[in-house]
Amino acid sequence: ITSCPFCDLQVPLALGITWAIAFLLTETGVYNYRGCDMNVPASNSVSPYCRKHVPRMKHCRVDTSHALKSSPWFRFPYPLQWGTPVFNWKMALVMCAVSVIAIIDSVGSYHASSLFVASRPPTPGVVSRGIGMEGISSVLAGLWGTGLGSTTLTENVHTIAVTKMGSRRAVEFGAVVMILLSFVGKVGGFIASIPDVMIAALLCFMWAMLTALGLSNLRYSVTGSSRNSIIVGLALFFSLSVPSYFQQYGLSPNANPSVPSYFQPYVVASHGPLRTGYGGLNYVLNTLLSFNMVIAFLIAVILDNTVPGSRQERGVYLWSEAEVARREPAVSRDYELPFKVGQAFRWVKWVGL
Known part of the structure; x- marks a missing residue:
């Protein structure tokens, strides 16, 4: 079998290569159309010629955001640079529900990662440690104003399988590199120059791999069981149909038609189908039921815990016991904190095994 040195770097x-081609096409003026300005929305263009070509200019050029030219070379990111955080209890409840779902996704990622690196499954203490670190990272992300929390990126689990690289030293080195690059403003501007069509294509690939990886976790249960097949089928069906019903209320005649689909849950929150006597409760329920992942989570959790099934059938027998893991040096090396940090926090239960 002939080895392929670039097979692991296909994406x-x-x-x-596509990015470089888009850069060349932009610089050579292929996307320049006489009398058309990409900063003017296509709906406001008087000329049919510009109305036809403005979307191509906005989505295919690499200089749409002007971030590369306007960003400074060096910039020090600091906490609260965008102002002090504003607390809204309605959005806090929504984020709490979404965080629970992110935790469930992270638990599956931890288990899948352990199998890809040929290690024992993590213990409950290791899982708690990972979830706790995600919470701390989300707090730091909020202080730095990134606009989103931190969680396990499931696509990286597939990266471990493709690259055969499961060393924590590689992850630590990558984290240090990203921290150093955050001080170089041109790096962020360069990444922001990726054309929209390339981002869409990359997301199609990433979400396809994410779906495949999520479904592959079913192999640890009895996949041939009609019980599991019905639960998975109902979760997928309702996660697509119920949010679609709620999101149609966001398409009101007075609504902005340019609102992206991922903002639809927040549009629905203002005038969704659920209307109780409390405005805050309406906001929370309409928002949560507009998320596909919330519906899938609720259906799967309710059915998995109410429909009878054995532990083998449900796939809940795979976690390692803490006492067994401590007696195995290989497992301790896999899950202990680097630089012997864990020795100073042995009194904290979720830090250890």
Whole structure:
């Protein structure tokens, strides 16, 4: 069998080559159309010629955001640089529900990662440690104003399987590199120059891999069981149909038609189908029921815990016991904190095994 030195880099190479071609087409003026301005929305263009070509200019050029030219070379990110955080209890409840779902996704990612690196499944203490660190990272993300929390990126689990690289040293080195690059403003501007069509194509690939990886976790249960097949089928069906019903209320005649689909749950929150006597409760329920992942989570959790099934059938027998893991040096090396940090926090239960 002939080895392929670039087989593990197919996606990055395809992204880089396409990005370079888009840069050349932009610089050579292929996307320049006489009398058309990409900063003017296509709906406001008087000329049919510009109305036809403005979307191509906005989505295919690499200089749409002007971030590369306007960003400074060096910039020090600091906490609260965008102002002090504003607390809204309605959005806090929504984020709490979404965080629970993110935790469930992270637990599955931890288990899948352990199998890809040929290690024992993590213990409950290791899982708690990972979830706790995600919470701390989300707090730091909020202080730095990134606009989103931190959680396990499930796509990276597939990266471990493709690259055969499961060393924590590689992750630590990558984290240090990203921290250093955050001080170089041109790096962020360069990444922001990726054309929208390339981002859409990359997301199609990433979400396809995410779906495949999520369904592959079913192999640890009895996949041939009609019980599991019905639960998975109902969760997928309702997660697509129920949010679609709620999101149609966001398409009011007075609504902005340019609102992206991922903002639809927040549009629905203002005038969704659920209307109780409390405005805050309406906001929370309409928002949560407009998320596909919330519906899938609720259906799967309710059915998995109410429909009778054995532990083997449900796939809940795979976690390692803490006492067994401590007696195995290989497992301790896999899950202990680096630089012997865990020795100073042995009194904290979720830090250890």
